[in-house]
Structure formats: structure tokens, C-alpha cells
Amino acid sequence: xxxxxxxxxxxxxxxxxxxxxxxxxxxxxxxxxxxxxxxxxxxxxxxxxxxxxxxxxxxxxxxxxxxxxxxxxxxxxxxxxxxxxxxxxxxxxxxxxxxxxxxxxxxxxxxxxxxxxxxxxxxxxxxxxxxxxxxxxxxxxxxxxxxxxxxxxxxx
Numbered sequence: 001x002x003x004x005x006x007x008x009x010x011x012x013x014x015x016x017x018x019x020x021x022x023x024x025x026x027x028x029x030x031x032x033x034x035x036x037x038x039x040x041x042x043x044x045x046x047x048x049x050x051x052x053x054x055x056x057x058x059x060x061x062x063x064x065x066x067x068x069x070x071x072x073x074x075x076x077x078x079x080x081x082x083x084x085x086x087x088x089x090x091x092x093x094x095x096x097x098x099x100x101x102x103x104x105x106x107x108x109x110x111x112x113x114x115x116x117x118x119x120x121x122x123x124x125x126x127x128x129x130x131x132x133x134x135x136x137x138x139x140x141x142x143x144x145x146x147x148x149x150x151x152x153x154x155x156x
Contacts, residue, residue, distance in 0.1 A: 002103040007079060008128070008141055009092040012067040015141045016092075017099075017128075022081045022146040026095055027051070029076035035091075046091055049078070056080060058089040064149075083150040097131050106143050121149045 005020035035047030035058040046058040058078065062070045070076060075094035080087060106124025123143040130139045 003100055004103070005098055006101050006128075006141075006143065007098050008096045008139075009077070009079065010094045010096060011062045011065060011070075011092055013093075015096065015139050016061075017141045017143045018079070018081065018090075018146050019143075020098060022083065024080045024082050024087065027078045027080065027089070029072050029078060029091070030074065032078075049089060051080065051089070054087065056087055056089045058091050059150075060091045062091070062093070081146050081150070083147045086150055088150055099128060099131065101126070101128060109142075121145050 006017040007020055007023055007026070008015055008017045010016075032049050032051070035049050037047040038045065038057075041047075041057075044059060044064050046060050048055050048057050050056075056078075060070050062068060070091050070093055073093070077092055077095045078089035079092055079095065080089050105128060106126035109122040109125055121144055123145045125140065125142050127138040128141050130137060
């Protein structure tokens with residue numbers, strides 16, 4: 001049984017997760033100036049931010065998944081992830097919690113799952129206990145593979 005930690009976050013009211021091992025840091029959206037647009041870049045990218053002297057492209061995950069754009073609120077965050085030589089800020093509605101999970105908590109995505117992202121980006125789907133004050137019981141969480149997600153977006 002392999003255990004690991006997952007950052008659980010919201011996009012359009014649905015819960016997603018990524019392994020903590022891929023996360024460099026989490027930053028509040030309003031703790032930085034708005035992302036600066038970059039001419040001729042993919043519309044999936046909000047632009048770039050300066051993170052302590054490092055230029056970080058910002059990917060709007062909600063738009064990437066075909067769910068519209070993130071409307072910034074006080075809970076909006078950047079989850080800064082590392083994938084090889086790429087460091088990218090993932091724009092999400094809110095970070096809910098960090099949870100220790102078991103690999104067996106997740107099942108492979110259903111074969112007939114039709115989602116705007118490639119099934120390759122989905123490591124699994126699982127029901128996890130919610131520790132957030134705003135949600136009791138279990139919640140369905142889609143676990144993402146950050147390396148594949150960033151790899152597929154690189155050419156976008």
C-alpha cells in the first residue's frame with residue numbers, strides 16, 4: 001500500500017487533486033499583480049507572473065478543461081508546479097486541503113469518460129473523506145497527472 005499526499009482544489013465546483021510531490025508552492029491570486037498577457041500565446045494561458053524574480057506562465061485549468069474561465073475571488077490561488085524543467089502556475093478557484101491518501105483510494109477513470117482533457121492526464125478517480133468545514137462526508141476527487149497535463153498543454 002503506497003500512501004502519498006494530495007492537494008485538493010476546486011474548479012467550477014468540482015474537486016480535483018494533484019500529488020504534493022509536484023507542488024512547489026501555493027500562492028494567493030491577489031498577492032500578485034494580475035497575470036501579464038503574452039502576445040501570440042495560447043488562450044489557455046492567462047499570461048505570466050513574477051514569482052520572486054522567476055517568470056512563471058499561468059495556466060487557467062478551468063479553461064483548459066473546457067469549463068469556462070476562472071473568475072478571480074478572494075479564494076482563487078496559483079498552485080505552482082514543477083514538471084521537469086517547466087514551472088507553471090495553475091490557476092484554480094480555491095485550494096481546499098492537503099490530504100494523505102492511499103493509492104488504492106483511486107480507481108482508473110471510466111473507459112467511457114468523455115472529458116475535455118485526455119484520459120492520460122487522469123491518474124484516477126476516488127471518493128475521499130472531506131475535512132473542509134463547508135463540505136461534510138465524502139467527495140469525488142479526480143486525481144491529475146501533472147507531468148502529462150503540462151506536456152499536453154506545452155504545444156497548445
